[in-house]
Amino acid sequence: MSTVPLLSVRGVERRFGVGPTAVHALRDVSFDVQGGTMVALVGRSGSGKTTLLNVVGGLDRPDAGTVVVDGTDVTALDEDGLSRLRRATVGYVFQTFGLIPVLSAAENVGAPLRLARTPAAERERRVELLLELVGLADHAQQRPAELSGGQQQRVAIARALAASPRLLIADEPTGQLDAETGLSVMSLLRGVVESEGVTVLVATHDPVMMALAERVIRIQDGRLDAEPAGSAPG
């Protein structure tokens, strides 16, 4: 096991608003995540899960502390640096899928590769591979509206993996899916950790997802709870 964590969060603080009405979304959050693991971030609504994911993925800036992803200090990056980070290192899976309606499944998956200016032939091969991986090779030319919710989320996962990110951030990816579909999506995420060697940080309420994760981090009122026994830092 590598001793250098893929993700290192140290003393992160995030506050919304000022004065007496200010909300402390994150308070002195610190943890490490080793590469190639799946970590579940668990907590009640409003506990700070999404804020933490945003800060880790560079979608939001902390008021204090540092976030290092694959050796890069995310908090020190400017907008262009963050764009490069999101293009190459971090992938996202949204609860609302976040697909572009007018593009087909294949074109949605290929979107990050276009942004990375990947040559067309290589892009097509990669898209084909990823659709195969998520089990949607037969639906490549269908548009999001023609796919079910589970299929859309699979396309979203394929898209998040397209640029071969080191870290995949998923915010309640099964939140809008039924139990059976959710389970298949979870299994898929678990599978990509193993097949692609990607590190997955997933916010969830789902016990099944927690069970699939190597490690569960609990957050409450912006603070991390002590991790349960047996849930070793991944």
Next chain:
Amino acid sequence: MIRLPWPAVHWPTVRARPRADAGPLLLTAVVVAVVVLFAGAVPPLMRATADQAVRDAVRQAAEDATVRVHARWEPDDGPYGGRVRDPYLAETVSDLRGMAGDELDPDLRAVLRPPIATVTSSTLKITDGGIQRTFQLGYLGNDPAAGGGPGVTWLAGGAPRPAVPEAESRIEVPYGAPPWPVQVGLAKPVADTLNLGPGDRIPLVDQRRRTKHVVVSGVFAPTDRDDPAWRLAPWLLEPVAGVDGVGSTRFAGLLSADSLPDARLAFADEELDRTVWFALDPEVLTRDSAESVAANVVALKAASASSGVRDSSLRWETRLDAVLRDVRTRIAAANAQASVLLVGVLTVAILVLLLAADLLVRRRAMALTAARQRGATLPDLATELLVESVALALLAGAAGLGLVVAVASGISWRWAAPVILAAAVATPVLGTLTAARATRDRRVPANRTARRWVRRTGQLRRATLEVAVLAGAVAAFTTLHQRGILPPASTAPTGPGPGEDGGATLPASAPALGALVGALLLLRLLPLGTGLVLRRSLRSRRPLAVFGAARAAVTSARVLPVLVLVTSVALASFAFTLRATAVQGLAEGAWRTVGADARLDVNLADAAATTALAERVAAAPGVRQVVTAQVTDNARLVADSTLVTPRLVIVDARAFARLLAATPLPDGPQFDRLAVTGGAGGAVPALVRSADGGLRPGTRLELRRADGPAVQLAVVGTAPPVGDADDVVVVDAAAVAAAGVPVVPNTVWVTGPGAGRAVADRTLGADVLDREEVLAQRRTAPLSLGLLRLWWASITMLLAMGLLGLALGAAASAAQRWQTLTRLRTLGLRPVDARRVAVGELLPPVLVAAVGGPLLGVLLAALTLGPLALRLLTGQAVDPTAVLPWWQLGVLAVAPLAAVVVVVRVELAARRHRRLGEVLRAGEG
């Protein structure tokens, strides 16, 4: 009977909604108020402009607008076989004024100034030399209390006296007696030119070479040169060239009330004309009163005695009815133009209001759906929305109409009502439909056939609407081309404002409907274009193109924004083209009227003086060319045994050709033919132009002369237009002189940048016509100025509404756009690229409007220019060809493109504080 329940209005919701959507509602209110102000103010302003135009036309028509009444003299045969002198003849003439006034309809009398009676003799010849000089005796009776005529100061001698002592004032003179002596007064310029003074006898003969005994009693100067009486016989004050034919100069002597009875005896009945002149008072004339005045004049002329009647009954003559008919036609044309612009502005305004309602309903879609799901019926929701929108439309409309009262002297409800109505019903209809669709049992049928059926039903509905618009446009264009824009003659005079003529609205709608049809066509083509671009961009190596094209494919499918943008740009381009064509037409008209940069109409009686004047002008700085000519209107020529009265231009042909070549006026390529002397049978070569084709090459013309043999003219080619005359004959001065006809130039054409300054010298003793002044006068004429302002106002309104439509359309799609862009940002899209993608998304419909709009506008102008009768306003002889205002069309094309960049920047600024992370959870942009 089923009793339907009253809709249950939830008043707290009705009160709360406007607070939540204050921005869109305020925007709608502003649009309604401004368009109502425009639509409500234009008709009364056009009415006021029409009144001014009528007054202006009457002022310019001068003598043509006067009403004249002639009456033969009562017999003066005496009991002893002679003619009896009537010492009270001036009173009789004065009585004629009153009698004529009594015959006038009160409506007509109300707009006429006090009458002036004149007595004028036939034209006599002065027999003192070779130059053709004519003489006329004239009596002016405008104010009996002041001695019968306008005030004069006697510089030498005195007023004309009776030829006999008072005791013999009723003397009977036998027929065949020697010429009866008459005394006249001469104005100083007349006396000086003729070199006559008090007591001198003027050497005169009549047309039959009979001597007349006319003696100068004194020399006078007018007390007031501007006295309207002098305008009826200006030759009483100074010699006037050309009145009695080519090369002639008319002089005149003033009769007094005392010498008038002697003039009666000195001339036969038919040689002495008595006339009463009624001049119109333009200030009391309005367009509406002009209609009744014209009708009265027509009735008066119809009841007039004919010229063949031998008694003293009244014979009415005037061209006032024609002058009023002409100005009413031009007013109708101007009103028609205004109607076209109003329909265009209202069409775009209604589309903008629909778009604003669409945006409002989109914002409220969730709330309306929720209300419906909580049990609100559709009538409940419709009533709530109706209460709000009716209140808004009425308040905004009232504000607009209140402003109308401030700027105009009346309100036109007809054009304001559609805007208020559209604002009142658009939101309730769209809102109710949205609520109904959102809560339908089956939003999307599960069955594929049913889905196809639903899709085809929607397509059919849209196609039906498009066909309806197309049918309307075809009907409007057909009517416009078949009937023209002017209302039928029977209704033209009664129309109180634009389009209020009971039938001109359909043809006036042609450009607006044409623009709508064009916009619908482009709308049909747009998805094909964006689809093609998307397919190409998918193969492109540029990553941004595909995202912009993908979003554009969605955004471009929205109908209303594209309709608003294309229609507004097309109609603004149409208005710009019409305006440019009219401005160009006015300029061409001024060139045609003046014939050069400046023109001098000379009253000098001899050629040498005119030549000296021309040389003096030519020496002025900035003068390039000076050409003299003898121009005679209504010259008497015989064309193949038919009398014609064209404008005869005797000019140095080569110089005239050079002058025309240096101006925008049509050239005279056949001037070389005039240089050939000794045409067929020794005839003088001539170029001709004829409106009705009566004069053409090959025609043999004969120039009749009073003091010499007729001159034969051989038509050798076509003349260029000279001034506003329909028929023109141009001959070379040298050829005419060689034929023995004395040439006395009376016209000097001047070109060059200093022409205006060179002729501005009032000591030149000539009437000056400066092209710049003529153009300025025409541009500031009431109808022209009113329309030019209306064009600008309409263009501003159309452009503003087009850009507003662009902004509203962008606002309606902003949430989806930024949601997509934010998602793309999470995939690594840079902020600057996000801006570019947003611009790329909004660009296709704007590009279509920027390119297609001006083209469509120019096409509409080309299709409607003839029927719109623009020539009636520009004074051109034929329908003008469309003038393309390139830079204005460029502005119209660039403005929406620039607006896209601004819109995107504004959207970006509005979302500056939204964190990317929000999209992870809520998916909101």
